[in-house]
Amino acid sequence: MIDKTVEDLAVAVGDITDGATVMVGGFGEAGSPIELIHALIDHGAKDLTVINNNTGSGEVGLAALIKAGCVAKMICSYPRSMNSTVFPDLYRSGKIELELVPQGTLAERIRAGGAGVPGFYTPASVGTPLAEGKEQRTFDGIDYVLEHGLRADFALIKGKCADRYGNVIYNKTARNFSPLMAMAARTTTVQVAECVAAGDLDPEVVITPGIFVQRVVLVPDPAHESDLVREGASYP
């Protein structure tokens, strides 16, 4: 019988090795798999390349992972936001690498990686510093830059609900990058607030089909990053 549910968070992240590339779902706090990230901090993998739209806030979740020294490189579109000091401080002191990618290009690179497309042309960034050194081509008189698909060893994402096959639905704007990351990673782990029996999710509303998910872990009452930041929490 197929059952992708795993018993706890430690098992869910237990094989993430030093130097791995890890996609982390979320846009700001919406969809951020805080409990999985904290389990990864406990697990202790280092020299990670992390792909996320941002770099976290406060000293919890993704910001805590960076603060713990686990991350060698971030690939993201917007590495600063309110209450974000961990990444900016490390970046200014040259202790973390940054690959800055326009947000739509980041999404499409992940989608392409997951779809078996090694590269694509986009008009975004043409004529800007972010296009420097990239191959350009003209189609119908318009210039485009070549961007490469992104793949990862692991993806850590957050859903609202899943079944044992790994079919996932999301909550509102917490969906964002997660369905793309699930496609692009060799091992995708989703934390969900609810697990349901196979057949309880209407096939018409499944957003991520189970083929893209390898592990499901139940986190019944996930924390909200903004609450933790407001409380001044830090992890560990």
Add this chain to the structure above:
Amino acid sequence: MSSTEPTMGLTRDEMAQRVAVDIPDGAYVNLGIGIPELITKFVPEGREFIYHTENGLLGMGPSPEEGQGEPELINAGKRQVTALPGAAYFHHADSFAMIRGGHIDLCVLGALQVSEGGDLANWSTGGPDAIPAVGGAMDLVAGVKLVYVITQHCTKKGEPKLIESCTFPLTGTGVVNRIYTDLAVIDVTPAGFQVFELSPGVDFDYVQERTGAKLLDRGTPSDS
């Protein structure tokens, strides 16, 4: 971003209201962070706009009532919003397909600098200590049909933001269609900046003195 309103020209709210007048009924609109967000307060009577927020929502509504917000229902500025009846959620690749694929009619963005050729700089000052952060701006200017800029005419230090050529890192080249400032509405034309409308009590020379490129008057014939 100055807390003191300029002595002449429009307030931030009036600037936003002026932009709203030009948005056609039924438009799909993406609003940048900051002054552009104020536009939602001024939808003209009888019109309906559908707001797109690039983090995955079409049909974005106003901020929630106090205590009613949800941490996972936010806009691109990461502030809590609501979803109107008829709204739709989608993932980031679909969201940027809407943007890059030319499905969004109009976006309104802030600016650090705009050149007379329509180049926009709005993501980094390029300073040695600046943390570069681009977000979705480069995709928006590359894909949205009409790109409007809303900005104070000058910086807090009084330097012009509308100039011959941008000195900050670019967001896109030749992408801006129209600029709404506290002093004027200015079109980017093949001949350069052309004043479309002056704010009440502001004259052409006053705007020209505060602009780092030649302005064409409404009556000035352009080559195009």
